[in-house]
Amino acid sequence: MSKNQPLKGRVAIVTGAGGDIGYATAKAFAEAGASVALLDLHAVENADAMFPIACDIADPAAVEAAVDKVVAKFGRIDMIVNNAAAETPLGTVCDIPLESWKRTLDVNLTGAFLLCKYAIPHMRRQGGVILNIASQLGHVTTPGRAAYSASKAALHSLTRSLALDHAADGIRAVSLSPGAVLTSRVTRQAGGEEQAVAALAPLHPIGRIGTPQEIAATALFLVSDGAAFITGTDVLVDGGYTAR
Known part of the structure; x- marks a missing residue:
């Protein structure tokens, strides 16, 4: 296997x-030699020779069909990255609309469950890696983030179960928990890039917020052979946020 393309084949x-972290991760994998299917609610444009599939990750039939398309095109599945996350309004459990709560869990948690459910039977043939993109807010939380934090904490637990249940299949399961990252969603929610940095950078001892490329670089390592002894755990990439 090429040193410069550790995921070749x-x-x-x-x-x-279609989001900043998801696309940066997919691009990093492709540059490392992998064939990559891009799943998003709407087919990703400008896919850079990757394989875009429109898929509502909360829809069981859509997820199963997407997995079938990937296997039909490439013949196998070695890695899945459960990165999809619903945009959830701030609010306490008293304030969050029930539909928003359900949609957050359906996308962030059940979506990961569904992709694992349909992809793992194909991964068993040769082993592989499940990478769940969680959050530092699955370890700690902030006011008004009940739905989001609960979904991400559940991803940590699901990761551990997947690691135990499928170790004998040669499948590793790891979660990656970013701190605040300068994405278009964070920028929009903060009212602009300067506002996002001003509000969030001081919360990170490292003195800044992360970039999608930094999260992608860690994701690439975690699915590579260099991380072959890492499973059933969470890797924080949070600039020291949870160390405060």
């Missing part, structure tokens, strides 16, 4: 691939 599925 492998096939990955990345959900939420």
Whole structure:
């Protein structure tokens, strides 16, 4: 296997691939030699020779069909990255609309469950890696983030179960928990890039917020052979946020 293309010959599925972290991760995998399927609610444009599939990750039939398309095109699945996350309004459990709560869990948690459910039977043939993109807010939380934090904490637990249940299949399961990252969603929610940096950078001892490329670089390591002894755990990439 080429040192410059450590994922050559492998096939990955990345959900939420139209977002900044998802696309950066997919691109990093492709540059490392992987064939990459980009799953998003709407087919990703400008896919850079990757394989875009429109898929509502919360819809069981859509997820199963997407997995079938990937196997039909590439013949195998080696890696899945459960990155899709619903945009959830701030609010306490008293304030959050029930539909918003349900949609957050359906996308962030059940979506990961569904992709694992349909992809793992194909991964068992040769082993592989499940990478769940969680959050530092799955370890700690802030006011008004009940739905989001609960979904991400559940991803940590699901990761551990997947690691135990499928170790004998040669499948590793790891979660990656970013701190605040300068994405278009964060920028929009903060009212602009300067506002996002001003509000969030001081919360990170490292003195800044992360970039999608930094999260992608860690994701690439975690699915590579260099991380072959890492499973059933969470990797924080949070600039020291949770160390405060």
